Amino acid sequence: DAGVIQSPRHEVTEMGQEVTLRCKPISGHDYLFWYRQTMMRGLELLIYFNNNVPIDDSGMPEDRFSAKMPNASFSTLKIQPSEPRDSAVYFCASSFDPPSTDTQYFGPGTRLTVL
């Protein structure tokens, strides 16, 4: 089975540019999560969706960040305008609807570098 798919795997951009990260969750999963990983702050949850609806976006750093899930098989995380402090690895994860199981399966991540 294909796992969570993320693209691109690496992104290098200049400060002020718009960045769009993409995620395809595991088919049949009802939940989708966006995380950011840095050395300083570890793994942080940015936002998660249930059945394409944003449930908790309290981790989104600021208005420059936005996330959408137009359908069950696709989500985007957009940063506009990007800043050097946004450099990190961004992970997407998905899971089934509890209570069957709610363990999250992670994608390979997108390594973002903002110059």
Next chain:
Amino acid sequence: GQQLNQSPQSMFIQEGEDVSMNCTSSSIFNTWLWYKQDPGEGPVLLIALYKAGELTSNGRLTAQFGITRKDSFLNISASIPSDVGIYFCAGQLKETSGSRLTFGEGTQLTVNP
């Protein structure tokens, strides 16, 4: 918010040795998860624990959900070089945080052949 303390931060061991790492929380969880992350990859789920006191094994890995619901440990027996990576614990308490996971800081494991 909930805080997870994971220790040790790093371990350097010889192949064949056993390893133990643990996580403690300032508040209770009703799910504990252990993940492993290889360089350049996302975390991969190793073991999931859903009941206080539960002891679960997955091959050479054994994890336990503490009775107080505020801690968990992961043991790796007879370590091998491919065990190298970063191990994360994660806790969840649906009543207050929904599906949000709180992650520990990670334990970097190095295994010398």
